[in-house]
Amino acid sequence: MLRAFVRSAPSFARAARAHSTKAARFALFSPHALPIVRRTAVSATVVGSQPLLRQINFYSTEAALKDEEPKETLIEETEVVTGQEQHHEFKTETKKLLHIVANSLYSEKEIYHSELISNAADALEKLRHMQLIEQGFEATHPLEIHISVDKEKCTFIIQDFGIGMTEEELNQNLGTIAQSGSKAFLENLEKEGGSSMSKDKIIGQFGVGFYSTFMVGDKIKVYSRSARPGSKGYCWTTDGLGSYTLAEAEGVAVGTKIVIELREDSANFASKFTIDSVIKKYSNFVGFPIHLNGTKVNTVEPLWTQDKSAVTTDQHREFYRFVANAWDDPQFTLHYRTDAPMSIRSILYVPEHLLSNELLGQRLEPGVSLYSRKVLIQPKSKALLPEWLRFVKGVVDLEDLPLNVSRELLQDNVLSKLRNIMTARIIRWFHNESHQNPDKFNKFFLDFGQFLKEGICIDAQSKKDIAKLLRYETSATKEGELIGLKEYVERKKEGQERIYYLLTPKRKFAEESPYLEAFRKKDIEVSS
Template sequence: MLRSLARTALSAKTRLTASVPAPVARTYRSTALASTVVPVSHKARGTAYNSIRSFATETGAADQNEKEEKIIGESKKKAFQAETRKLLDIVTHSLYSEKEVFVRELVSNASDALEKLRHSQLTDSSLDTGKPLEIHISVDEAKGTFTIQDYGIGMTEDEAISNLGTIARSGSKAFLEGLKEDGTTGSTKDRIIGQFGVGFYSAFMVGSEIKVYTRSSKPESKGYCWTSDGSGSYEIAEAENVAVGTKIVITLRDECKEYAKEAVVETIIKKYSNFVDYPVLLNNKKINAVQPLWTKDKNDISEQDHIEFYRYVAGAWDSPQYKLVYKTDSPLAISSLLYIPQRHMEVLGMQREEPGVSLYSRKVMIQAKSKALLPEWLRFVKGVVDCEDLPLNVSRELLQDQSLSKLRQVLTGRVVKWLESEAKSDPKAYNQFFEEFGNFIKEGACTESDSNRPNVAKLLRYESSAGAPGEVFSLKDYVDRMKEGQENIYYTCVPKRKFAEESPYFEEFKEKGIEVLFLYDTVDEFVVNNLRQVGQNKLVSIDASEISDPVLQSSSKKDSKDAIPSEEELLSQQEAKLAAEDIAEWFRQTLGMRIRKVDVSKRHMSYPAVVTEHDSPAVRKMMAMMSGAAKVGESDLPPTPTNLEINVNHPIIQKVWAVKSENPEFAKQIAEQIYDNALIAAGVLDDPRSMLKRLNTIMEASLSSPATSKSKDTVMQPKKIEVVEGEKV
């Protein structure tokens, strides 16, 4: 009966391989359908893989060893070569930050063994394990064991002694070096993961005893059992019933029994080894079903592939609004797949976004959500970066030399260019992106290095007096529209557009047709202070005390600029100037320490006064927080003295000057109110309620005070001062 079943299975297997071309038949025999030998879609590949695996299970081809491995030869005890027990203790107990990485290291080694076999089979058809190119992991909670098996290249006795008996010797590295000498590396270089030879010893972090059963894929090779408890020596002996490849059985320590739980191990595999080139099966269930899309050509990745992969790496349910497939060989070999979501988590004060890009090396995760790959302001970007030749330390957890800095620099520059390209190709879509993620870009403009800050500035968008409400422009748009001879880029920081358009500082710019950017967010002030200029054009606030720009300069008398003033006119001007100085001096004495100085304004405005050289609202908020004045129950932060510019031709200024002699207290209240009004116009009066009592007194006096009524007939009109042409009164 058994012979009949065997003949039936053999006949079925023969018919299957005979019905397909020879290369595919060879592929089946080594199950290289799981590799890149046959270039089919991952869905088709998965279907073929499942069908073949189902058939193989029925015929017994995918079964593990029917008989348990058994030592039959004399056990030879050996010491680890060239290293001490202390060094072994460091490698196995101090090198790795997390014990769970032993799974990653063993899976990586198994993947390398399978790749070595696949490559060797290209030139030597006799190397055939008769097993699929897979990695099998099994856990047993009752026994407290973790077992991993591959049907790869395997090892001879000498290779086992050399590779396992010498700490930090990498068989994978030696394999690659041999390929380089032959000039036949091909794609194998990109698929070999191990570099340092210490990954195997990570198993001693969790295991009290480790058994390694191995048999070389070379014909007529014997099987061997390598055993060690990590104390500084090991034993090796010939064994029977050993499958071609390598099987590692770890007896877990009592405190590490969690690694005998299937759910725990599955999570670790998906975290670190989800993208290795070969199927990973845990208790006969395939775990790594997600394809490493970043290894494909961008034209071979469908929109649905992007959506599924984005949701996997970002843990999201939406679809990405932007995607970037970026590959380069210089200055580092980088393959990356990056996405930008539709929304972010920091809206409405929700939790701060965590970095969203993970670092891989040869499809094995090195750092999840790495903080080192991109600057913090790009934390909204999601995806994967795989750097093949990134120099890591022996634990594959830390980066060496300056490569991380170089990688960060390259990626940051590429992401900025990516966003700039998206802005040019579809401005409307980019403006919607900026509305959602603009604060991140502004953060970048404040924190980036001087060399990269101008590039980030290209991504900024602001409303402007040249556009309609809601319409935004880049700084380049502003520069392209500048008036002939204009030297500066002008802006104003206000909460709303209405406040900007009604500002006394804006009047002159509006009438002269000079564009002004409207900056609504608190962070915008820090942005312009960090940028300082765009190209050769300085960023200047319209409330600056001194603005030197040819477009704002005009003659005092346009129609008679060449006329020579008469002696009487000169005398009148001199008297008016002296009168203006007297008014300024009176304001200076009246307002006292609240101001630094009082100047006669030359601005073209309809307001009685403005303040300059004042702290911005954003700066005052920060100062209040730092001083503790913002705490409940404490007084407000004292206002910082400012400069006051008075419009001496304004009726209010002239009347307060006239009434000061008859009612000095009332005139003082008017002067204080003028100053507070100027602070309000500048947006720097912390609490307007402080002036309500005074304002009520002024209104009451203006309606009923005899002194005020009398002043109507006795107002002294100072002579008008010649100022900049067109000044409002």
């Protein structure tokens, strides 16, 4: 790019410095900063008859925008209704039930998104199963979930290329609240002695998740065509006021497409950023690719479903950073799986350092989230582990988790049982680390020992086991060298019946304490 300017040399220098400084400040401090691209301009200042050429660097984000932002692919509503619309009344006390589902059943609006993705994953799993046992089932597209949001139209669209629905199934599954196609599918599998793997992967159990869309939408359209050979496409439409219409349609792909016209107070769900965050929070580990406006967004694998020996250190590092929202590395890793007394799959981490507001007196949030079959149930669950273990990060997946109808709350006392199992396993994990890597464990204790001490005070059930993890400096050790109570007892003097300790903030104060002199004379070890 060649530009000719007639300016003095000092003015060029000032202009260049001002422009580059402003660009650098934007890049460093703006929360929306984009990569800065340098462009070179050649200026010419005429001195007599000879031009003086100077190079000036201009900075722009224009090229970066073109390079960084991939072209978005939106799902278009290309289907055409060709048949006569049939009006139907819902088969239950619809107004009352829809009001409960849309306004009282779920604690957060964003849950609707998780419910729709779970339904889509169920549909894909059903198609995959039917292709294995029967001939003729169509699979016109890859087994994927596609989501499209459009701010201008204020719409949210989700499409899967799964099993789809016939006219009868649309009336049965969508026309009746709490009529779950997934539940019926599982019952048929049980009767036929079907694959336990397929049963484990079906998420939907209640048949109300679809109606969570009325928390955010005024009008809902469902286009669906069954994968069964010779099936027709249909358009199912409702405004949730007690009735729906059903009509034959052309251009409907095998599978199901749901179009939600968002309410004014839910327009934020037409934001790509919002939906991307919700996917990563609730549905990142669903077993099928999820595409948002043409870009795959669930790129992190659910490592807890894999064999321990198959997971590399790099994979653990990436997964830890994702679930902990951190940039350090884990210093300890526990990949724990068991089928009795509960079917548990989990991965837990201890951060490398305690880098948090806990150092400033603010309590850490719990770091472990509860999943069921790779679907988030409770993010950063406060009830999953005792509070003193809040520094542990990771995931616990309980396959046989009984939920209430909204999938948000647990039934019975399953969580307390799970809590006891996981707490005992974590303490055993720490014991193993203290024996296998004593120096590394002592370093861990210097950062995280305060949590173990808290556990002794508040966890009556586990305090004896936690006490074995405590580490101390003593009058017989070098500065920075730590030992446990067991080691102290093993080397106490003959006839010594008590453990002696000094409460001081620093080792120096203990060494200068007059109380220590009497013990030194008798060669008795004192901890601090």
